[in-house]
Amino acid sequence: MKTVSTPGRRDFLKKSAALLALSSLGTLSTGFIGNTNPIKVAVIGTGWYGKSDLFRLLQIASCEVVALCDVDRKQLEEAAKLLAQRQPQASPPQLYKDYRELLRNHTLDITIIGTPDHWHALQTIAALESGSHAYMQKPVSVDVLEGEAVVAATKKYGKVVQVGLQRRSTPHLIEAKQAVIDTGKLGKIAAADIFCYYHMRENKTKEVQKIPDYFDYDFWTGPAPMRPYTGLPHGLHWRSFMEYGNGITGDMAVHMLDAVRWMLDLGWPHTISAKGGVFVQNTGQSNTADTQTAVFEFTHVTVNWQHRTWGNPVDPEYPWGFKIYGEHGMLAGSPFKAEFIPYPDGAIQVFDCLYEREKYPEDLTEAGMEIHAAPATRRHFQYLLEALRSNNEPNAPIYSSHISTASCILANLSMDLGRPLSYDPSNKLVVNDPEATKLLKRSYREPWVHPSGKYQ
Template identity: 30%
Template sequence: MPRPKPFNTSRRQFLSCATATTAAAMIPYTFTTNTAFAQSKKSGLRFALIGVGGNGTRTAPVGKEFADLVALCDVDSRHLDRGNAMLCDGEADLYSDYREVLARDDVDVVQISTPDHWHTKILIEAMRAGKDAYCEKPLTLTIDEGKLIRRVQKETGRVVQVGTQQRSSFNLFNKALAIIADGRLGKLKKITVGIDSGGWSPEIPVAEVPKELDWDRWLGPTPTMEYRYLEDSKRRYTNGHTHFRWWYEHSGGKLTDWGAHHVDIAMLGIDAAGQNSDPASVSGTAVHDVEFVDGMPVQHNRYNTARQFDLNVAFADGDVTMNIRHDVDNGLLFEGERGRIFVSRGKLVGKPVEELQSKPLPEDAVAKVYRGMPMIGNDRPAHWANFIHSIEHRTLPISDVHSHMKMLNVCHLAGICCRLGRTIQWDQATEMIVGDDQAAAMMSRPYREGFEIEG
């Protein structure tokens, strides 16, 4: 894929604004808080962590500020032992089968931090077992899985918070959305979403499965495949732990990894501007390191998700476009008729940000984009606080499954576009790919016998 033309001087300068501008963006905003809730964070709820790998051990300590962690579940005993020592002083109940956790009447909440391909099955069964859930993103592997999750959530009334914690980033992402909602950019014209390139690997040989890992259960609903592992002096490569994101069998690659964060904020920005965020099509180009036939990889010993991409999302009204690419700064560049801002996990910059010094936003501007809910903490702590608040009040959390899936469907459509190498047309009203039977068939996938997801 040819590299795009470099940013022109003004844009390069814009993205590296003076330190003073970045500092101004980082000035804490005055939040509307629920004082009683903030003073008593412990809810009395008991929760279990299902999936005790990297994301699990990063997010569960935050959850422990609000609920009691009583059980851990993982198919790798090494994760269980490490997590029990790290999170629970060796006192947690340990499980290798999540169904035993869901059967406990004294577990109110589950945090699902498994690899992506297990999210849907465990979440659906958790909701039907009467559990509220905090589930890491991306919620699903397919579009049709999202339809099922949304239906079950409505049927059961369970509270599900998706782990897109950028929705609870008040000093950066929510402040950017407030700037847009206040009309400081005018009508949005273009959003550039930078999510970095995907993973690369050499050929990875078949290897012996570690004795502590139940590989068959780790694979779960996905096709049977041999365990692969390679380690050199610099790094390791595998189709298992951590590196599952680079295999279409288990994930959607970078598009459903960072894409699930930044495309999310992009579409919230369109909504904040009062414009139509219904996607209509995805087009563009991608680079894979393996050959594809009919949208399926034919080589099985290397990472197979898209490594490079330049994708364009068109929306129903045609007045704003989204460009998702690997080769620009990680973050979002919002460009409107009156100005532009760039926001990432490290900065919020642009002339409209500088102008806040002399013309601040209305006092409730950030609170409004946070749906008027209590704003306690920031990022992960705020996201968990919002989850607990929503459980106590039986309301939709800030990152609910319905708005999440509208965004994630764009990421899934982008992945199908990459795999088939052609434009994908989408009808938001029916939530269907139109005019392309082969692409439409990729809205779902078969499940391995014994691990089916019940509708």
């Protein structure tokens, strides 16, 4: 799917004419691009990953960070302080609580969306409407029709959206794909497992608290249902509630399902089924499933998902990852490594994670840094810049990312309804299932309006 050139894009391309020619997409390696005219950037959501994404971009391109936005004033001021340390000679960015005001006041090249999941669709669409391209964190949406709306808005405005499914930009996984999948070493492929056994679900009961004056909880909640305030929701807390996201499946399976889809060139699954619930960690307030299995059925390939937020992983070497099975062996992969294990015997081929500690020593001192993921994020931004330079799509384009996101959402719906689902993307409905079709769209809390009415 080619995107359409627009005046906004042409302006960006003129400004970025000094970009050095980038490597081919399969072997992209990061280095400072050396663009003469700084890229105008803003960040909406300045928590852990919003800052991390911004700092990875600053490592590879000259940027003018014109604005930062967050409903937590302390978090916003901390981000501005850290940015000043990274760019001591730069003018300080303007600070905002309301992302709409930010987008009205600035002409941007790239808007980074780093907010919790229930904001991704609305804020990305708003960025596109303002004339900006976007780098949005995964998932694309928290319901299927939100995702369809983001896809439609991207087409309407002719903008580029890169989604933070950075397994597609992970060097050792790219190498493994090229060496094993693309060369046919696995032979016929008919099955894959994807899984996560991290204990990442909050299992607590918290008392209602007074909302601090530096945090706008109503605005943070936005279109989601309003829960009692039990403390700052940043980090693990909000991820433990379905009101704000898609559970472990939407948070972790989306990465590995997307990786398998990318490696095997898969489109939409024709049938999705799932079972699970809160079976073990049922003493706290969290309402995300602590146990789930799901089956994504593609033509000729079945992908099986399993997560448990308790107990031991099936394979301690791969607590979060994928395993693709072929008649001649298995390709196992994770953010930390990949291995080709031939069948019935033969030498195991190992693909090691790339760490760039010497090249980017600041990674070592950044709070909450996922040093194994930093090289992938840098390359993910470089793919975005290459897409803008070449008038093409990035490597995690909006429609494919929507497929991965929506498939995980449909797995949750299947689990709740207790039956398999088949989604028809052409008609935006679940085949022969009016009840499930109604659940493709969540209710929004007023005054926020679901974008599916405007973008279809």
